[in-house]
Amino acid sequence: MRTVAVFPNLIKPETRDILVRIRAFFDARETRIMLPYARAAELGMEDCGVDDIERQPADFALSLGGDGTLLGICRRYAENPVPVCGINMGTLGFMADIEQNELETRLKQLCAGDYRVEWRRFLAGYVTKPDGAEHFLGHAINDIVVMKGDPARIISLALRVNETPLVECKADGFIVATPTGSTAYALSAGGPIMNPMVKGLVLTPICAHTLNIRPLIIRVEDVVHIHLVDTRQSIIVTLDGQETTPIHADDTVTVKSSDVRAGIIKFADKDYYQTLRTKLWRNC
Numbered sequence: 001m002r003t004v005a006v007f008p009n010l011i012k013p014e015t016r017d018i019l020v021r022i023r024a025f026f027d028a029r030e031t032r033i034m035l036p037y038a039r040a041a042e043l044g045m046e047d048c049g050v051d052d053i054e055r056q057p058a059d060f061a062l063s064l065g066g067d068g069t070l071l072g073i074c075r076r077y078a079e080n081p082v083p084v085c086g087i088n089m090g091t092l093g094f095m096a097d098i099e100q101n102e103l104e105t106r107l108k109q110l111c112a113g114d115y116r117v118e119w120r121r122f123l124a125g126y127v128t129k130p131d132g133a134e135h136f137l138g139h140a141i142n143d144i145v146v147m148k149g150d151p152a153r154i155i156s157l158a159l160r161v162n163e164t165p166l167v168e169c170k171a172d173g174f175i176v177a178t179p180t181g182s183t184a185y186a187l188s189a190g191g192p193i194m195n196p197m198v199k200g201l202v203l204t205p206i207c208a209h210t211l212n213i214r215p216l217i218i219r220v221e222d223v224v225h226i227h228l229v230d231t232r233q234s235i236i237v238t239l240d241g242q243e244t245t246p247i248h249a250d251d252t253v254t255v256k257s258s259d260v261r262a263g264i265i266k267f268a269d270k271d272y273y274q275t276l277r278t279k280l281w282r283n284c
Helices: 015-027 037-042 067-076 100-112 272-280
Strands: 003-008 032-036 060-065 084-088 116-128 134-140 143-148 155-161 164-171 173-177 201-206 216-218 224-228 235-239 243-247 252-266
Touching: 003 015, 003 067, 015 032, 015 060, 015 100, 032 037, 060 067, 067 084, 067 134, 067 252, 084 100, 116 143, 116 235, 134 143, 134 235, 134 252, 143 155, 143 252, 155 173, 164 201
Parallel strands: 003 032, 003 060, 060 084, 084 252
Antiparallel strands: 116 134, 116 252, 143 173, 143 235, 155 164, 155 224, 173 201, 201 216, 224 252, 235 243
C-alpha cells in the first residue's frame, strides 16, 4: 500500500479544506496518509496520526503551506530522505509545484510517478570553540546566517574561506546560501539568483558599512569561517530563519556543504525559469 506523509500548516485558513480533498482523493485509491500526531489530534484525525513521522517509511510527503513549511519538512527528513512536494498556501510559494486549483490533477501525477526529484544540497553549520572543539548546529537547505545579536548595533566580522582570510568589515552580518536559498534572504540583501542545480554557494553581506564588498559565489567544496573581531559584541546564527542559536563572542562559525540532500518534487511542465518569471518577476 502506498503511504503519503502530510504536513499541514494550520495557521493557513484553507488548510482544513485542502486536507479534506487530499483525504478523499487517497481514500479512493487505497492509499494511507499519515500526519504528525499533534496535528492529527488538532484536526480530529487521530486515526492518521503517528509519532516520529520522519522515521516512518513514506513514498513521498506533502507540504501544506508556504516555503517556510516546506523548508522545515526537508530538515525533518535530513536523516531519512523522503521526496517532498509543496502545495502552495502562502503568498509566494516559490518552491511549491502544486497550486490549490490543480490539486487533484497533480495528485494523480504523483500516484502515477509522473514527476522528477531534484536532490538539493544542505548546508551544515558548526561552532568551533577556542580550544578547537567543534559542535554541530544543524542543517539548512536555504541559508545559514551569522548576524548581530543586538538589533541596534553594527558588528565587526572577519570572514575566511578555507584557510585564506578574505575580509574584515562592519556589517549587520553575513549570509551563506545554497543556490536554493539564493532567492530568499540573500536575494533581499542584494545577492545573485542561482539556478538551484548549480554547484556553488553564495556569500552575501548584510548592510555592510563599505562600498568595497559585494556578494561572492564560491565553489561548493569551499568552507566558510566567520568570527567576531570585537569580542565585546554579540552574534547569533540562524538556520533557514527558523532555528536560532546565540554564539559566544570568541567562537567561530563554520559553514560548509553537507553530503545530506533534500528531495524536492518537480513536474515536467513547470520549468525553473518559468517559475522565476511568474512568481518572482511577475510585477516587473
